[in-house]
Amino acid sequence: MTSPDAAARSRQAASGRRSPALSLFLSLRPSQWTKNLLVFAPLVFAVKLFDLPSVLRATGGCAVFCALSSVVYLINDVMDREGDRLHPLKCRRPIAAGDVSVTLAIGAAATLAAAGLASAFLLDWRFGAVAAIYLVLQTWYSASLKHIVILDALTLAIGFVLRAIAGAVVINVVISHWLFVCTILGALFIALAKRRHELVLLADGAASHRPILDEYSPYLLDQMIAVVTASTLIAYTFYTISPETEQKFGTAWLGLTIPFAIYGIFRYLYLVHQREEGGSPSDLLLNDRPLLACVTLWVIAVVLIIYHPFVP
Structure with missing residues (x-):
């Protein structure tokens, strides 16, 4: 199976050019959205997989984290663009390659952050609080925590834990x-x-x-x-x-x-x-x-x- 952004890159390589819309989409890293399936873990282990209201709320929660994780990727790629240009693989990222401007990336990140957090608080204020903590923590990671040994890896791990906690909160169960x-x-x-x-x-x-x-x-x-x-x-x-x-x-x-x-x-x-x-x-x-x-x-x-x- 080929990831969505890998397939898009293959099409771009074949044509020799990449549209601005496609470049921005790739910057959202859709293949990384699979990490947000962890939001469904509490649904499964709380024996609510066949409870339609819970499934719908968990699906909405997963969509929120897809949006917020893309915000983090955009911010991270803007901050790391100079270093990414020295990496044999990351140099192909749209922002590092110059296919997406810093202004466009920041604008897209702000829009997604606003939409994602608004949706999160509409689902449940507690879920919104967890989502906000996730966004702040991961932005902090991009800005400075990733430069602190051991804490860098631990912060990434906590991001996954927050997804699981959010999945429990959004369906109103205790993790x-x-x-x-x-x-x-x-x-x-x-x-x-x-x-x-x-x-x-x-x-x-x-x-x-x-x-x-x-x-x-x-x-x-x-x-x-x-x-x-x-x-x-x-x-x-x-x-x-x-x-x-x-x-x-x-x-x-x-x-x-x-x-x-x-x-x-x-x-x-x-x-x-x-x-x-x-x-x-x-x-x-x-x-x-x-x-x-x-x-x-x-x-x-x-x-x-x-x-x-x-x-x-």
Whole structure:
């Protein structure tokens, strides 16, 4: 499967030119919107997947985060445009390449931010508050937090946690502490793998593109990734086999999904270490068939196991 912006880039390369509208659309990074599907996680685990009002509210919440995440990407690309021009892949981004002006990017970001936050508060004021915190935190990350070692990766992980919290708030359920722990650990795993990919890909030029990479080393990142990998698998295993989970869902079979979690994480590690990928987690998910198949089968298995006791 090819991501939307990758397909658009292929068409542009074939024609030799890119329209302003297409360039702006690519700057929104539509392939990255897959991250916002995390908003639906509380819906699934709260056993509300077939409750139409909840589904509609979660869908609206996901759309809001798609808009706000695009705001963050536009701001980030404006701030990083000089450094991106030194990167072998990021130099193709429309703002870095000069296909989208800074004025247009800022105008689009302001419009999306206003529309996204207004929609968020219309859905629920608490959801709006979480969405606003997400936007402020990620903008702060683009401005300064990404230059602070360890805190840079942790901030990215917190962005995923806020998506999960927002998904719970918008359908008026309490987020599970298990979902919170598994989300932040899984997101931290992806963030650290992304840093490792950048460090290895850019080699001696890493610090000139992203100065914070000078604070890391492949060995340090490998140690961090190992700790987070083990923690993620342990947390997910404890969640699936805990008496609390069995009582909530009325089934003890959720542990059958553990092999999917193990394979998915190990496949990701393989792609990072052996294929030197991982720079764009969303693109990696969409383009690596084994990983996509694993995630798809995991979702199907979770839904079948969780919802079976509730189906007449």
